[in-house]
Amino acid sequence: MNKFVTVCILLLWPMALAADEMKMAVTTSFANSGLAEILLPAIADDLGLNVQLLIVGTGQALKLGEAGDVDAVLVHSRAAEDAFVAAGFGTHRREIMYNDFVIIGPSGDPAGAHMATAATEAFARIAEATAPFVSRGDDSGTHKMELGIWTATGIEPAGDWYRAVGQGMGAALNTAAGMDAYILADRASWLNFGNKAGLGIVFEGDPALFNLYAYIPVNPSRHPHVNSKAAVQLEDWLTGPRAKALIEGYRIEGQQLFRFSAVEK
Amino acid sequence: MVGPILPLRAESIRVARGGKTLLGPLSLEIAGEGVTIVLGPNGSGKTTLLRALHGLERLREGAVRWAVPEPETRSQQAFVFQAPILMRRSVVDSIAYPLLLDGLLRGEARARAADAAEAVGLGGRLALQATDLSGGEKQKLAIARALVRRPQILFLDEPCANLDGRATREIEAILATVREQGTRIVMSTHNVGQARRMADEAVFLFDGRLIDGGKASDFFDTPQTPEARAHLQGDLFP
Amino acid sequence: MNDILTGMIEAVRLILTLDPTLIEISLRSLEVTVSATLIASAIGLPLGAWLAINRFRARRAVIALLNALMGLPPVVVGLLVYVMLSRSGPLGVLGLLFTTKAMIIAQVIIITPIIASISHQAIRELWAAYHDLLISLNTTRWQRIKALLWDGRRALLTASLAGFGRAIGEVGAIMIVGGNIDNATRVLTTAIALETGKGNFALALALGFILIALAIAVNLALHLLSKTERNSLW
Ligand SMILES: Nc1ncnc2c1ncn2[C@@H]1O[C@H](COP(=O)(O)OP(=O)(O)O)[C@@H](O)[C@H]1O
Ligand SMILES: [Mg+2]
Secondary structure (H helix, E strand, C coil), rough: CHHHHHHHHHHHHHCCCCCCCEEEEEEEHHHHHHHHHHHHHHHHHCCEEEEEEEEEEEHHHHHHHHHCCEEEEEECHHHHHHHHHHHHCCCCCCCEEEEEEEEEECCCCCCHHHHHHCCCHHHHHHHHHHCEECCCCCCCHHHHHHHHHHHHHHHCCCCCEEEECCCHHHHHHHHHHHCCEEEEEEEEHHHHHCCCCCCEEEEECCCCHEEEEEEECCCCCCCCCCHHHHHHHHHHHHCCCCHHCCCCCCEEEEEECCCCCCCCC | CCCCCCCCCEEEEEEEEECCCEEEEEEECCCCCCCCECCCCCCCCCCHHHHHHHHCCCCCEEEECCCCCHHHHHEEEEECCCCCCCCEEHHHHHHHHHHHCCCCCCHHHHHHHHHHHHHHHHHHHHHCCCHHHCCCHHHHHHHHHHHHCCEEEEEEECCCCCCHHHHHHHHHHHHHHHCCCCEEEEEECCCCCHHHHCCCCEEEEEECCCEEEHHHHHHHHHHCCHHHHHHCCCCCCC | CHHHHHHHHHHHHHHHHHHHHHHHHHHHHHHHHHHHHHHHHHHHHHHHHHHHCCCCHHHHHHHHHHHHHHHHHHHHHHHHHHHHHHHCCCHHHHCCCCCHHHHHHHHHHEEEEHHHHHHHHHHHHHHHHHHHHHHHCCHHHHHHHHHHHHHCCHHHHHHHHHHHHHCCCCEEEEHHCCCCCCCCCCCCCHHHHHHHCCCHHHHHHHHHHHHHHHHHHHHHHHHHHHHHHHCCCC
């Protein structure tokens, strides 16, 4: 029996890890873009830093930072970010890059969203036609962007046609594909999505759909255990030339997804 | 070492369940050497009496007293149940089990268990699973397991009730040897022939009460009660 | 149907090419679930035996509690462990959130009631059979538990395997407390959820098939082991 317990303890507490590591909460849309798979190995090479990604919605990402469960966050929801920093949970906010959102819909586009000249108009047409629309409904950056557009149209989205699924981008896209619905998605997630079924891009290009990613280190004076040294190193790297080249050079199906927008301090 | 635990005295003991008296009140003394046979028809309380003496039944009244404090007698008593209770182990490990409880090392326990198995004629069955034995062999295994701690007193509850003539004779022979080696035996049976062959002393139960008994020669020749007389003659009760 | 076929083909390809990511997450699945099963067994098996042989006042309440805990949704367990282990929670100083240890803790909480409950049933039957003998042999309480656990080991193996099966296929709790971090806490089930989310059904299915194969392999291996033991007892 004693031996047994010892074995259990050994299994539970393996040797401490050697390399420096930090945890960063990122949004589903960023993870789905596939850019992380390019950046993380380069970071490990350049800094000897093992960055562990927690892939969640913007809301949860900020919660994780607030609780001190991660060392930094990389999110895209301006108002929430400002509130986060103002409340002292993060030290500061640093823009890194942006990509854009697209409106996805059934290829027949029954609501005629493709004829719109602005994102708000496209949404209004969908609501008018009461065509099925899938919302993330999970407090994510994408969800907040979607709600912002609805507010701008002055329409309160409600009814049978409006389906809030409360899931990540991929699951929401799966749902939209299953019911031939409209959905707002970030371009990267859309391009990487494997189950497009009868869906396609029905509207894109409105600057209102641009999606700005910002990096916020968690405040070490609130959470002394955070690896702020690594967080600073990572910030320098993400805003540096190597990151710029990798971000701007990243393409899916020939399309550039991200534009680097960090400014020197 | 524990000193002699006998005599054993049951003083006005009564066992009841749900308000119904199953046994007693009765008093009884087990002393000296030899074999005491508990006799009586089915349902007369033989099993209950043996279990009460061994400490397996809660007494409503009275007490069972030994020559030494009861906790010291525990390792000196052994019990063979009517339907042998078999562990999910091999023959040798089943017999070794009580020795392991006493803190013996596995190797020594098995060696002594093998001797005990040999003594009851199970020497060739050591590695077999206990549950794979024949009926007679199962009962022999239970006897070997009971004897392996060399108890001063051995209780047996109708050990031959479900056995054929040959297995019965073998078990009687084993018990005769045990008796000669000085172990006190208290055994129930409803088989009058077996009682005559084995008893030094007899106790006759009827309807939960001890109504007859004494030295074997006296009891079998001149039973004092009509119930005992009828039972010894093989009469059926209404 | 097409997805299932491509999934199977993909599964075979991943296994044949010894895909390093696949091997890594499979080994992590095993590490987490085997550890959880061992710990939960060390707690649940004696607990089940204890409940089977002891009559105490709170016994019925404890059994009812166990049965209730068996039905506890893993997500709720995950959430509770998460809240406890979060840096701002009571056990935050341990820094266990988003590690395999947190996943093991969650799985232990999920499967201990299952293991305890099944072993309780099995040991209760064995105890009914052994009761008079073990009392007659003047065994201590701990000796009784040991004998029942040892002689009931095949039934108990089944209890542990039921726990293992539940844990290896569990996703809700370990997703929450482990975070599904690549190279750190990603296991088969969370990878399946992730790939499904990306719409990569073939890969998700392939991982699913591998998960099933792994569970079957562990079960078969243990049953074979316990059989051979039966024939070489002495
Ligand atoms: N658990 C029990 N509950 C109620 N009555 C019982 C129980 N066990 C035995 N009895 C009764 O007690 C009496 C004595 O039984 P027992 O000692 O087994 O007799 P014997 O061994 O002489 O056949 C019988 O009338 C039997 O029906
Ligand atoms: Mg009887």
